[in-house]
Each structure stands twice: as structure tokens, then as C-alpha cells.
Amino acid sequence: LPNHTAVVSHIAIDIGGSLAKLVYFSREAHSTEPGGRLNFQSFETDHIDDCLEFMRKLKRRYQRANGANSPPASELCVMATGGGAYKFYDKIREVLGVDVLREDEMECLIIGLDFFINEIPREVFTYSEEQPMQFVEPGDNVYPYLLVNIGSGVSFLKVSGPREYERVGGTSLGGGTLWGLLSLLTGARTFDEMLDLASQGDNSNVDMLVGDIYGTDYGKIGLKSTTIASSFGKVFRKKRQAENEAEDSGGLGQKELHLQRQQQSQTQNGVHTPPLLDEDMEPQEPQLSGFVSKDPSRPFSSADISRSLLYAISNNIGQIAYLQSQIHSLSHIYFGGSFIRGHTQTMNTLSYAIKFWSKGAKQAYFLRHEGYLGAVGAFLKRQP
Numbered sequence: 408l409p410n411h412t413a414v415v416s417h418i419a420i421d422i423g424g425s426l427a428k429l430v431y432f433s434r435e436a437h438s439t440e441p442g443g444r445l446n447f448q449s450f451e452t453d454h455i456d457d458c459l460e461f462m463r464k465l466k467r468r469y470q471r472a473n474g475a476n477s478p479p480a481s482e483l484c485v486m487a488t489g490g491g492a493y494k495f496y497d498k499i500r501e502v503l504g505v506d507v508l509r510e511d512e513m514e515c516l517i518i519g520l521d522f523f524i525n526e527i528p529r530e531v532f533t534y535s536e537e538q539p540m541q542f543v544e545p546g547d548n549v550y551p552y553l554l555v556n557i558g559s560g561v562s563f564l565k566v567s568g569p570r571e572y573e574r575v576g577g578t579s580l581g582g583g584t585l586w587g588l589l590s591l592l593t594g595a596r597t598f599d600e601m602l603d604l605a606s607q608g609d610n611s612n613v614d615m616l617v618g619d620i621y622g623t624d625y626g627k628i629g630l631k632s633t634t635i636a637s638s639f640g641k642v643f644r645k646k647r648q649a650e651n652e653a654e655d656s657g658g659l660g661q662k663e664l665h666l667q668r669q670q671q672s673q674t675q676n677g678v679h680t681p682p683l684l685d686e687d688m689e690p691q692e693p694q695l696s697g698f699v700s701k702d703p704s705r706p707f708s709s710a711d712i713s714r715s716l717l718y719a720i721s722n723n724i725g726q727i728a729y730l731q732s733q734i735h736s737l738s739h740i741y742f743g744g745s746f747i748r749g750h751t752q753t754m755n756t757l758s759y760a761i762k763f764w765s766k767g768a769k770q771a772y773f774l775r776h777e778g779y780l781g782a783v784g785a786f787l788k789r790q791p
């Protein structure tokens with residue numbers, strides 16, 4: 408909650424498949440200065456009750472500041488967007504006891520982005536390994552552009568002018584995919600733990616690189632030896648090799664390991680564990696580096712797996728973004744959505760993909776408040 412003397416008058420919430428993003432305006436109660444501040448807060452959509460409780464406290468603060476008999480015109484204004492604005496509509500109204508204004512999700516995204524691009528200094532930036540975070544100050548010639556919003560899934564929006572947009576594509580391989588698969592494949596319990604793992608991993612232990620196939624680079628078609636030829640492409644062979652070695656050295660063979668795993672999975676707490684989960688992994692203790700499973704058939708570290716999957720998802724989105732920008736003749740590409748989370752490898756991969764495929768003709772842009780485009784858009788739509 409903001410400082411106890413601050414009063415909140417507007418709240419906007421964007422409730423997506425994974426996260427509920429809250430933006431609210433607060434100002435000091437007795438301040439004679441105009442203006443105030445925007446506050447940002449997010450909750451897992453699964454914990455929507457915590458989020459509503461937080462909003463209820465903001466509302467109480469508002470009522471106290473306005474007195475019990477405040478006229479209805481001064482009612483706290485609550486805007487909602489995202490799928491959850493529909494799914495949880497009755498619940499929000501019930502808990503808060505106020506009317507809720509629903510706004511279109513895509514429209515809010517671009518209103519929010521336009522605001523950040525045009526009005527907020529030190530918000531939009533470009534990213535590369537050599538020049539991390541170069542801010543781009545508000546300027547002219549903003550349109551047309553491509554917005555790639557990477558949330559649970561991914562949407563590609565072509566924006567031709569203020570409030571003029573079209574959703575031109577999408578992919579279900581997005582943030583939810585990374586979050587979900589890494590929860591199965593590693594011991595990480597939160598998204599940030601996954602990003603930590605990824606930042607420490609070495610994907611070449613898991614990915615098949617051009618160099619693994621050619622023994623060198625493939626210069627003729629512009630592929631470096633470190634280019635990923637196949638994400639997770641080394642896993643099967645390495646796993647089989649490790650199993651064979653274990654068998655040769657008198658350990659458990661492939662068949663025995665398989666049987667042992669099946670038995671374990673059936674007996675563990677009486678709960679069926681899918682074979683994909685490694686029974687040796689301790690979900691309570693995510694392994695941040697150098698993890699080698701006790702199971703000889705799984706010589707892969709959580710960090711390497713995380714790095715590899717982060718690259719796979721980001722490269723794929725970068726490639727689709729480039730193709731969409733080609734189809735629609737757009738040279739400015741903005742990346743939003745909570746998936747990015749300011750993570751350097753994610754931004755570097757997306758940025759590099761755009762630069763590489765466009766031969767430097769197109770530019771990727773990122774935002775400091777990348778996850779809050781929709782919430783800020785909903786907030787702005789009802790500003791007096």
C-alpha cells in the first residue's frame with residue numbers, strides 16, 4: 408500500500424491468464440500541488456483474492472479521505488481489462504462494492520504503449536550486448552509500428568495510428584510455455600527463479616549447435632558454429648549415452664532405470680508423478696548452478712535447460728516478429744508483456760533476431776513497464 412496519507416482515486420486492473428496487473432493513482436491528501444503518482448503492482452491471477460483484498464484496502468482509504476457521505480460522483484473509479492475483467496466481473500463488483508468499467512484488452516494495450524512512447528521520458532529503450540539500455544526519448548514519426556505482446560501467449564498487433572490497430576497474428580508458444588515447461592523440467596518454483604537459472608546456464612550442453620553437426624561454422628549460408636541448429640537436440644543422444652555408460656559400468660541399465668522410475672512414480676506419496684518429472688529433484692530447493700541429477704540417465708542441469716528453453720521461445724518469437732514486420736512493412740517493433748521482465752538474455756535474443764533477419768534495417772524496442780501496457784491503457788481511457 409502507498410504511504411498512509413496518500414489517497415487513491417483511480418484503479419485500473421488488467422487480469423490476464425497468468426498475472427493480474429494493477430495500476431493506481433495516488434496523491435498526498437493535503438497537498439496543494441497538482442498531480443500525484445502512478446503505482447504498479449502485480450499478483451498471480453490464481454491469487455486474485457489477494458489482489459481484490461488489496462484493492463478493497465485502497466477503496467477504504469479513499470472512503471476515509473472523502474468522508475462517509477461523499478456524493479456518488481466521487482465514487483472510486485475502477486477500470487478492468489483482460490480476460491479476467493469478464494471472468495471475475497461479478498466478484499470484483501461484489502468485493503469492492505463499486506461499479507467496474509470494462510475496457511477492450513487490445514485497445515488498452517496500444518493506448519498504454521502510445522502513452523509510454525509519447526509521454527514518458529526514460530521509458531522506451533533499445534538493447535544490445537554492446538549497448539545495453541539506450542533510452543529513446545519521445546519523438547515524432549511513431550506510426551506505423553508492430554507491437555509484440557508476450558504474455559501467457561503472444562499477440563502481434565499492427566498499429567497504424569492512435570487507436571488504429573489490427574491483430575495480425577499470434578502464437579501459443581509464449582511466457583506461459585516457459586513458465587509451465589520449466590516448472591516440469593527444473594526444481595524452480597517461481598518465474599524469477601527460472602530466469603535466474605537461465606542466466607547461469609549453458610545451452611550448448613542441451614542444444615545441438617551448427618558446430619556439433621559441421622564441426623565448424625557453415626559460413627556459406629551465414630551460420631556461425633554457435634548458432635542453435637536444434638533446441639534440445641542433444642538431449643536424446645546424451646541421455647542414451649549416459650544410460651549405456653551406466654549399464655557398462657555395472658549400474659542400472661536402461662530397462663531397469665525405466666522400471667525403477669515407474670515404480671517410484673506409482674508409489675511416491677500415492678500420487679502419480681509423470682515420467683517427465685525427475686524424482687531426484689527437490690522442488691523446495693531450486694538448483695541454481697552445476698546441478699547434476701543423481702540419475703545417470705539425466706546428465707542435464709536445470710540452469711542449462713532453462714537457458715535453452717528461454718532461447719527457444721525468444722528466438723521463435725523474434726523470428727515471427729520479423730516476418731510479421733516484413734509482411735506489414737513495419738520497421739519499429741515494440742516488445743511488451745511480463746514475459747520480458749527486463750531479463751537481459753530475453754531482450755538480447757529478441758533484439759538480435761530483429762537485427763539479424765532485417766540486416767539492421769529494423770529496430771526492437773523495450774519498455775521499463777513492459778507488463779503494464781494494458782493496465783495503463785485502461786487507466787487512461789477513463790481519465791477525466
Ligand code: ADP
Pocket residue numbers: 422423424425426427451489557558559560581582583584585586598599744745746747748778
Ligand atoms: P497475461 O496477461 O497472459 O497474464 P502477462 O503479460 O502478465 O500475461 O505475462 C505473463 C507471463 O509473464 C507468464 O506466463 C510468465 O512467462 C511471465 N512472468 C513474469 N513474472 C511472473 C511471475 N511473477 N509469475 C508468473 N509469471 C511471470
